Each structure stands twice: as structure tokens, then as C-alpha cells.
Amino acid sequence: MNEKRIVPATCGMCIEECGIMVHVEDDRIQRVEGMEDHPFSEGFICASARAIPEYVHSDKRIQYPMKKESGGWKRISWDEALDTIADKLKEYKAEGISQSFGVFTGDPVNMALRMGYYLVWRFCDVYGTPTRFYDGDLCYTPRIRAYFQTIGKMTTPDIVNTRCVVNWGGNPQNSFPPLYMRIRRAMKENGAKLIVIDPRRIPMAREADLFLQPRPGTDAMLALAMMQVIISEQLYDKDFIENWSVGFDKLAQHVEQFTPEMAQEVTGVPAGDIRQAARMYATTKPACLQAGEKLEQTSSGFRIAQCVVMLQAMTGNIDALGGGVLRLSGVKERSYRLTKLMGDTLCVGADKYPIYHKSGRVFHEGVMPNWGDLVLKGDPYQLKMLIVSGGNPMVSWPNTNKVSRALDELEFLVVMDPFWTATAEKAHIVLPACTFMERIAMCGIYEGMSTPAVQFRRQVVPPLYDSRSDCSFWLALARRMGGEFDEYIPWNSDEEAMDYWLSPSGLTSKYLGEEHPTGIVQGSDELIFDYRKHGFATPSGKCEFWSQELEDMGIYPLPVYREPAESPVSSPEISREYPLILITGVRELEYWHSQQRHCASLMRRNPEGRAEIHPSTASAYGIAEGDRMWIETPRGRACMKAIVTEDIRPDTVATRHGWPDDANENLLTDDVPVDPEGGFPALTGALCRIKKAG
Ligand SMILES: Nc1nc2c(c(=O)[nH]1)N[C@H]1C(S)=C(S)[C@@H](COP(=O)(O)OP(=O)(O)OC[C@H]3O[C@@H](n4cnc5c(=O)[nH]c(N)nc54)[C@H](O)[C@@H]3O)O[C@H]1N2
Ligand SMILES: Nc1nc2c(c(=O)[nH]1)N[C@H]1C(S)=C(S)[C@@H](COP(=O)(O)OP(=O)(O)OC[C@H]3O[C@@H](n4cnc5c(=O)[nH]c(N)nc54)[C@H](O)[C@@H]3O)O[C@H]1N2
Ligand code: SF4
Ligand SMILES: [Mo]
Numbered sequence: 001m002n003e004k005r006i007v008p009a010t011c012g013m014c015i016e017e018c019g020i021m022v023h024v025e026d027d028r029i030q031r032v033e034g035m036e037d038h039p040f041s042e043g044f045i046c047a048s049a050r051a052i053p054e055y056v057h058s059d060k061r062i063q064y065p066m067k068k069e070s071g072g073w074k075r076i077s078w079d080e081a082l083d084t085i086a087d088k089l090k091e092y093k094a095e096g097i098s099q100s101f102g103v104f105t106g107d108p109v110n111m112a113l114r115m116g117y118y119l120v121w122r123f124c125d126v127y128g129t130p131t132r133f134y135d136g137d138l139c140y141t142p143r144i145r146a147y148f149q150t151i152g153k154m155t156t157p158d159i160v161n162t163r164c165v166v167n168w169g170g171n172p173q174n175s176f177p178p179l180y181m182r183i184r185r186a187m188k189e190n191g192a193k194l195i196v197i198d199p200r201r202i203p204m205a206r207e208a209d210l211f212l213q214p215r216p217g218t219d220a221m222l223a224l225a226m227m228q229v230i231i232s233e234q235l236y237d238k239d240f241i242e243n244w245s246v247g248f249d250k251l252a253q254h255v256e257q258f259t260p261e262m263a264q265e266v267t268g269v270p271a272g273d274i275r276q277a278a279r280m281y282a283t284t285k286p287a288c289l290q291a292g293e294k295l296e297q298t299s300s301g302f303r304i305a306q307c308v309v310m311l312q313a314m315t316g317n318i319d320a321l322g323g324g325v326l327r328l329s330g331v332k333e334r335s336y337r338l339t340k341l342m343g344d345t346l347c348v349g350a351d352k353y354p355i356y357h358k359s360g361r362v363f364h365e366g367v368m369p370n371w372g373d374l375v376l377k378g379d380p381y382q383l384k385m386l387i388v389s390g391g392n393p394m395v396s397w398p399n400t401n402k403v404s405r406a407l408d409e410l411e412f413l414v415v416m417d418p419f420w421t422a423t424a425e426k427a428h429i430v431l432p433a434c435t436f437m438e439r440i441a442m443c444g445i446y447e448g449m450s451t452p453a454v455q456f457r458r459q460v461v462p463p464l465y466d467s468r469s470d471c472s473f474w475l476a477l478a479r480r481m482g483g484e485f486d487e488y489i490p491w492n493s494d495e496e497a498m499d500y501w502l503s504p505s506g507l508t509s510k511y512l513g514e515e516h517p518t519g520i521v522q523g524s525d526e527l528i529f530d531y532r533k534h535g536f537a538t539p540s541g542k543c544e545f546w547s548q549e550l551e552d553m554g555i556y557p558l559p560v561y562r563e564p565a566e567s568p569v570s571s572p573e574i575s576r577e578y579p580l581i582l583i584t585g586v587r588e589l590e591y592w593h594s595q596q597r598h599c600a601s602l603m604r605r606n607p608e609g610r611a612e613i614h615p616s617t618a619s620a621y622g623i624a625e626g627d628r629m630w631i632e633t634p635r636g637r638a639c640m641k642a643i644v645t646e647d648i649r650p651d652t653v654a655t656r657h658g659w660p661d662d663a664n665e666n667l668l669t670d671d672v673p674v675d676p677e678g679g680f681p682a683l684t685g686a687l688c689r690i691k692k693a694g
Contacts, residue, residue, distance in 0.1 A: 002026055007460045008035060008518060010443060012436030013048035013055065014592045015107070016041070016178050017443050017455060019518055020049055027461045029053045029437060038518055039453070041178055047590060051599040052437065056464070060419045060598040062432040063465035073430075078466070078476070081429055086480035088385055088412055089127065100384040102131030102374070106391025107593060116470040118336035118501060119489065120389065123474055125338040126488050127481070130347040131374070131383060135391065137367055138398070142296045142678030145355040146305035149547050151313060152537030153529050155324035157288035162186050162322035164284035166277075168197040168308070169219060170292025173204055175587040179290075180204070190322075193284055195277050197222070199583060200612065200654055201647035210277050213649055214267040216581050217564035217685025220300035222274060223307030224561055225263030228255045229278035230314060236282065237316030240543075244531060245313065247546025247557070254558045266561070266569075268649075282315045286322030294585065297683035299562040301675040302355065306559040313543045319530050326528040333501045338488060348374060348381075353679040354553040367679035370671045372399070372406035385412040389470055390433070394422035395594035395660055398669035398681050401636050416473060419598065422660060432467035439469035440494050440509060442501070456512035456519035469494050555677055564685040565674040568651075571687070578633060578687035580617065583654040584665040585683055594658040609663025611640040613690065614650040618642065621690055628693040631655065633686065636667040639693050653688055 004025045010017040011032070019038025023030045032052045034043035065081040066073040092100055103120050117134075124132045136144075147154045159165065159182040172180040186192040187207065196205040197212045197219070205211040214222050230236055231252045241248045260271035267274075281287050289312050295304045309318075317323030349367035350357045356367065374383035386407075397403045407413055407426045415424040416431040424430050441457040463469070468476075471494040478485040491497040495509045502508065512519055535541040539549055550557040568575040590602040597603060611631060613623065623629050625644040630637050631653060639662045640655060648654055655665040668688060673679040 007458060009437070009460050010455055010457045010519065011045060011049040011052065012441070012443075012457070013052065013596065016176060017457075018045055018049065018178065019043075020045060020052075022052070022437070022460045024461060029056050029461060035518065039520060044178060044181065046177055047602060047605060048592070048596060048599075051596065051601050054599040054601060055596060056435050056437050056461070058419065058598045061464065061467070062417060062420055062424065062430050063467070064432060065466065066430050068428050076429075078468070081431060082476055082480050084429065085387075085414060086477060089477075089481065092384065093127070097382075097384075098128040099131050100382050101127065101129050102133065102371075102383050102386050103129075104133040104386060104388045104391050104393060106135045106388075106393075106396065116390070116474070119471060119474040119497065121336050122338060122489055123478065123485075125341045126478075126484050128341070130342070130350075132347065133371060135396075138297070138396075138680065138683070139293050140296065141356065141367070142302040142675065142680060143291075143293075143305040143308070145678070146302055147309050149355070149544065149550060150306060150309040150538070151318055151531075151543050153326055155312070155318060155326050157290045158286075158320075158322050158325045158327075159183055159186050159288060159290070160322075161190070162192050162286055162288045163190050164193045164195070164281060164287035166195045166197065166281055166287065166289045166291075167204060167208075168289060168291045169294040170290060171198070171200075171202045171204070171587060172290070173202065174589045175292070177589070183290075193280060195280060197277075199649050199652050200586075205647075210273065210280060212269045212273055212277060214269050215649070215685075216583050216652060217298040217300070217567065217682070218267040218561070219295050219298075220304040220307055220559060221258065221263045221266040221561040222269060223304060223311060224255055224258035224559065225260045225271075225274050226278040226281070227251070227307065227311060227314070228258045229260060229275050230282045230311075231255060233279070235279065236314040240316045241314065244536070245543040245545055246540045247544055248314070251310070251545040251558055258561070266563075281311070285316070286320045287315065287317055288312075288323050289317070294583070294684050296675075296678060297585070297680050298685045299564045299674045299682065300560075301680045302678035303559045303562065303675075305678070310545060310559065313545075318543070319527050319532070327526070334504060336501070341484075341488075349673075349679055351380075352673075353677065355550075355555065355677060356679075367673065370673060370681070371397075372402045372671060375406040375409045376402070384410065385414075386410055387414045387416070388423055388427075389416045389473075392417070392421045392423045392594040394426065395658060395664055395666060397671070398666050398683060399635055399671040400664055400666040402671055403666075416470060418467065419595075421594065431473060432465060433473075434463035434467035434469055437461055438463040438467065439471070440498065440513070442498050442509075453520050454507075456509065456516065458513055458519060471497055562675075565682055566686040568687075574634065574687055578689045579651075580688050580690065581649075581652045582631070582633065582668060582686050582688040583652060583684045584669055585657045586612075586654050587657055591658055594660065597660065609638075609640045609659030609665075610643050610656050612643045612645050612648045612654040614648050614652070615644050615646060616650045617653075617690075618644040621692065623690065623692050629690050630693050631668060631688050631690050633668040633670075633688045635670050638663055638665055638667045653690060 007022045018041035019035030021033045034045040036043040064075045194208040195210045196208040260274040264271040373379045413427045415427040437460040478489040498509045547557045563570040590606045674682045
């Protein structure tokens, strides 16, 4: 007999977690519709959500635990897989080299599956390894530190209530569709102004009041010049500066030198436009600043992040409705780190990048981009075993050729993923993860950062084949390890673990699943740590334009501009051979990083890796729209189809993100950190050249 049901859930194809109604017949997902009464997505879904049936019931699934044997894959039981992994871990522990075990979790496990993320941290703390990498190591950690250093917390743009949006180095129309809808609504309903800052004329730029098109990697100079205008024209919030900040005088003196004319020289943006942008942003109240990760993936990564916070603060837009706010779920959770077990070993990079651990080790204390050196050079220690859970470093980590060598060199590589990926192919053991439709999850509703709600996602169908949730894998491994693991990770199911994290709030998975049709518990609209009530959680209790703490770490406290490590200005010799500037990582609506390429409906819409070039560049190199072209850097080369468009700077090439094989943009990038404070590599703004592929 056919059993049909409609299960309310959330979409996990990207981080936005739009509400969906999933039509299921005999445990097979048939189709997906938007959830009309979902408070944030309001019935919206995109093509990716419609592809969920293909995504889940795909023939690319890893079906069973498997081990590689003389080059081929052999099915094994979960017991054998877990025993093998636990034995290795015990061996390293006995040898006193716990740090040679590392874990990488990527986007799915970190963001949309908080329990998995929490558990992995806890597991590493109990085991005693600091070798813990996660996608934030390439994505947003410098920003978090810049916020904490300046105002003692993160804030996110309150688009709904704003009257001016600065969209800086991000393209939410593709990367956060519901956020984009909100920006459109703010423009329509509040008459909000829009300033777009991007080397590409993204579609949103056509709706903008002002569009600035800087040379990639030079945004810190642009921001310094905007501050110069705001300060010299006294457009800042005097009450805030006087009563709630320290060090503004020093900043004011420091930025005097960064005139819009100087910034024009560096960024290519006309001085008049920089003045206009500064004035528009500073005089339209309230205004919010939405900055993408691209800004941080450059030589001035931490510096631009500092500028972004300082611009908001000096204009009185922190803790202001329609500005930058912190409004979280209001749901209290247990903390996941076990500080007392962490020991003294610091994560790789901690010595070079003190911003990550000097002011507290709770979040993350190192950087990972050149993690390959841990394997290939044993520098600063030898990494022997890696579990990759919910990440695909063969595509997503910079310098693919080096990643490939490093993964090959590992003594033991375990990959847990629902799908066969380039990384899984390299593993000694693969573990079948179930997809987000086959397990419960506790998600923060993301919407371009944070919304005041927590959302429970129901299990829609039972795990396919022999797959398991990430949570249940880590719990089972903890049982194998025994000892302290039984004390600190005592749970036996995903539900038990979730109930533990939620326990301070009195919420349970059962309650959320049974009593809340949408699974959502909304927090209050109250701002968290509003400075007017609580001050700022900085050493001075104020917003710190000058941070003594940074100075004590040996970091010049004021934001500066640093020319990209590889650029026509800083490396003219390389530039002669590689005359164009490369932007990588351009998001496409259909795909989340390297994922979903097995969904036929999405591949029909967007079948291959492409890169954008300007018509003048195209004609100089004899390349026409649709031609395949080689993009080359000193690291390697990738082959992509050309999009010839007026909407990109003539000196720039922009590659689309997440494509496999020879269209993989990370064949072009370097893993070497270029930002001396933030430790990120240059995923944008390095040099390249192109030629038509034969
Ligand atoms: N569909 C989809 N959505 C995603 C993702 C995905 O893979 N697919 N990934 C998610 C993740 S983890 C992240 S971090 C976010 C990223 O989200 P976004 O930052 O919004 O990413 P993009 O949409 O690529 O937009 C980046 C923009 O920055 C511009 N840019 C590049 N270099 C520079 C520069 O030097 N200066 C300036 N001013 N602009 C520059 C690019 O031209 C591009 O338009 O997207 C998230 N959303
Ligand atoms: N050149 C360049 N490189 C970049 C970027 C860039 O802009 N330019 N952006 C960087 C950024 S911002 C980020 S965040 C990273 C993202 O890097 P990753 O997180 O490594 O990217 P994904 O390709 O999404 O890999 C996620 C993997 O998890 C699997 N997965 C899905 N669901 C589950 C699950 O429930 N459990 C488990 N175990 N696995 C699951 C997917 O199948 C996929 O293989 O990429 C970075 N890389
Ligand atoms: S925007 Fe993201 S969460 Fe929403 S429907 Fe599309 S893929 Fe799913
Ligand atoms: Mo990211």
C-alpha cells in the first residue's frame, strides 16, 4: 500500500533554511513546495529546493562504509570502520602525538547542523588535539575577530528596517536569495538607497543609487578614504564618539592621509564617487553595511574587516534598528568547548596570528589555509590522520595540486559524505553520511547571518542505505574511545545530544518536533548586549577605534591598506607574465560550493564551469563568448567557458565557484597566507593570464 505524507521541514541545500513542505511516498521524496506560513521565507523556494528529490535519491550516494583495498573499494560494516578509526586514535594517543589527528568540517556540518559542529569540537577537546579546521578558516574568522576587537561582539545588518544598504563584495541575489528579497523590499517599502561595491557590475548594481567598481583586493583603501571623508566633513555621530568610544582622535589623525584622490589612484574608483558614497552612507539613517567574505580573502583581510565595523560605529549604526544589530535566537545553549581539557597545544598558525587565540580560545585559535604543510613538511608538527566530515577540500581548499599531494601523503584519511566526491576518492575509509532530509537538525535561521530564531528540522525519511547522521557517527566513535569520552560525550542518539545542548532553554527535540509545525522558536526582538544598557564587551567597555589589546599583541591597532601580495603594483615582474587580476569564488544560484552537480535539473540550467572577461580582454586574446579558455597562474591552470561581458573590469577575470576537475578554480589559487593579521590566502586579487583552449 502506498503511504503518502507531507512533512514540514526546512531546505538544507543552502544555509538559508527556507521552510518547505516535502511530499513523500513510501519513504521516497516526490516533490518539494514552499511553506507559505514560514515567518522568514514566506513560501519562497528556489530551483535547488525543487531538486531535493534528485539530490537525496541520487545514484552518486555513498551507500555503505567502505575501505580501500589494493586500489579498489570494499564494503565493510560500521563496526569495522569505527574500530579501525578508534584503534588509530588510541595508537596516536598512546604515542603522545594526539595533535597528529585532525578534523575538517565544512559548511553543512558547521552551520546547518550545529550538533555535528559542537560534537566535533568537544571530541577534539577530549581527545586533546588542537588540529581542528573548519570552513570559517577560509570564510569569516578575520571578520569575527575584527568585530570582537572593536565592539566586543558580532552584529549583522538589519535590512528590514534600513534606509540605506551598502552591499560590499557580495552578491546576495545568488548567495543569499531571501536576503536579496529583503533588500529589494527595503528599497521598495522604506525607499532605502543602495550602494554596490564590486569589481563586477552584478545585476543588483543596476538598481543601485551608486555603483563603485574597485580593483580587486583594494577595498581597505576605499574604506579608509570613506572614513577620511566622513571624519573631515564631520558626518560622524558625535554623541557616540564622545560617550561610547575610545581612540577616535588617533583614527582621525591616521586617516587624514587617505584622501579620495589617493584612493582613486589605488582602487580606480573616481574620487567623486568615493565622496558621494561616504556622504550617502553617513547621512542616510539608519544605514547598514552588508560585506561579503571576498573582502577578507586578500592581503588586507583583517584590515578591511576592521574598517567595516568602524564605519558602522562612527556613523552611529551599531545597535541601531536598520543598522548593525545582534538579535539571536534567545535560545540558550550549552557551550561546546571544554576549556579545562584543551591543554596548552595551540592550533597551527596560533603563534603567527595572535588575534585568534590571545583574546580567548573559545571560538577558534588558528588558521588552516596552508594546512598541507602539516602533512608535507611536518611544519610545525606532523599531521598523520584527518577526518573530513562535510567538506570537499579537493575542490574547496586553495591550491588543489598541493591539497591533492597532502591528502595522498596522509597515513589515514577518513571522509564522511553523502556523496562520492574528489576528496572521498582519496580516502582510506569512506563513511556514508545521510543527507539533511534523513536526520534531525537544529539550525540557526541564517538569512545572511542571523535572525532571532532557532529552527528544528524534522527527519523526513529514514536514512537511506547504510547511511548515518554525522552526530551518530561521532557519538559511536566516542563510545569506542571510552574513558573521558563517556563522561563528556555521554549521549546515545541525535535527540539526546540535541536535548543536552538545548537544556538551558528548557526546549527539547520532542517538543520542537511535535508542538511547532514550522519547527521554529523565535527569540525576542530585543537587541543582545545593547551598549546603551550593557556597554561594549571590550577592555574599555567602549567601542575601540584604537585597541590597546591589539597593540599588546604586536599588531598596529589602526586599519591600514596593504597592496595585494601579487598585483601589478607589488609584483610587476609576475605581472608581465600574468597581466590580469583574478577573482575566484563567484557563487551561482544552482550550487552550494562543490555540491549538487549530480542533480540533473540543476545541471541542465547551469552545465559547466565558466569565467567572465571583458570584451576588450576577449578581443585582445582572440576569445569569443562560449569559447573554452585556459586560465593560468603560477600555481596551475584551469579550463572554463568564457562569458564575455561589459559588466566586469577590463583588467579582471572572474571564475565561478565549486566546479570539479579541470574547471576547478582552486587549481589557480595559492594556499600561502597573504594577510599578516588574518592569515588568509588571496582567493581574490592575485594575478593570472588567459588563452584560448585548442
Ligand atoms: N548559491 C550559493 N550560495 C552561497 C554559497 C554557494 O556556494 N552557492 N556559498 C555560501 C558561502 S559559504 C559564502 S561565504 C557566501 C559568499 O557570499 P558572497 O560574498 O555574496 O559571494 P558571491 O555571491 O560570490 O559574491 C561575491 C562578490 O564579491 C565580488 N568581489 C570579488 N573580489 C572582490 C574584491 O576584491 N572587492 C569587492 N568589493 N568585491 C569583490 C565578486 O565579484 C562577487 O560579485 O555565499 C554563501 N551562499
Ligand atoms: N577559490 C575559492 N575557494 C573557496 C572559496 C572562494 O570564494 N574561492 N570560498 C570558501 C568558502 S567561503 C567556504 S565556506 C568553503 C566551503 O568549503 P566546503 O565546506 O568544503 O564546501 P562544499 O563543497 O560545500 O563541501 C561540503 C561537502 O559536504 C557534503 N555534505 C552535505 N551534507 C552533509 C552532511 O550532512 N554530512 C556530511 N558529512 N557531509 C555532507 C557535501 O556532499 C560536500 O561534499 O570553500 C572555500 N573555498
Ligand atoms: S534559498 Fe537556499 S534554503 Fe532557500 S530554497 Fe533555495 S537552496 Fe533552499
Ligand atoms: Mo563561506
